[in-house]
Amino acid sequence: MHNNKRFKQILCRIKKKGYSLTPQRHEIIKIIAEAKNHPSAIDIYLQVKDVYPMVSLNTIYKNIAMLLEMHEIREIRTLQNAVRYDGDITPHAHVICKNCRKITDLPFEDNSNNNIPEIYVNPKLRKRYGITDYSIEFYGICDSCSAIKNKHSYSRFLPISA
Ligand SMILES: [Zn+2]
Numbered sequence: 001m002h003n004n005k006r007f008k009q010i011l012c013r014i015k016k017k018g019y020s021l022t023p024q025r026h027e028i029i030k031i032i033a034e035a036k037n038h039p040s041a042i043d044i045y046l047q048v049k050d051v052y053p054m055v056s057l058n059t060i061y062k063n064i065a066m067l068l069e070m071h072e073i074r075e076i077r078t079l080q081n082a083v084r085y086d087g088d089i090t091p092h093a094h095v096i097c098k099n100c101r102k103i104t105d106l107p108f109e110d111n112s113n114n115n116i117p118e119i120y121v122n123p124k125l126r127k128r129y130g131i132t133d134y135s136i137e138f139y140g141i142c143d144s145c146s147a148i149k150n151k152h153s154y155s156r157f158l159p160i161s162a
């Protein structure tokens with residue numbers, strides 16, 4: 001979905017719920033809806049601070065909590081216990097670089113079912129637990145990190161006098 005469309009969609013749902021739309025909240029939602037890098041709360045805070053220097057970290061957390069409760073954002077917890085946020089709530093998994101922690105979207109091969117991918121959940125178990133959310137993370141090394149790694153391992157074999 002186009003990010004501007006996503007931004008407007010969240011704004012619309014906030015208004016429908018009767019929540020106030022302060023300029024800071026507007027900015028927080030814009031940043032999350034447009035972010036491609038799955039930002040942390042601190043990342044969002046620093047971006048909002050650029051526009052509204054008086055904003056508090058507490059305001060960021062409060063807005064994140066509201067958006068999570070409305071299911072307008074997803075929480076990604078990495079193996080390092082870092083929490084990152086995703087304004088894209090369409091079904092997809094993530095691949096996380098073990099070196100630089102970059103998070104990249106990983107679309108499902110079969111995206112015909114616009115819900116929890118059935119293949120991952122036994123229907124009985126799904127019903128018994130009333131499963132509503134999921135989070136699928138894969139770990140590896142991203143392109144730029146493996147390029148650096150290859151360069152370094154190559155230079156180890158260069159003659160010392162060179
Ligand atoms: Zn990397």
Ligand SMILES: [Zn+2]
Binds near residue numbers: 038086088093094105
């Ligand atoms: Zn994502």
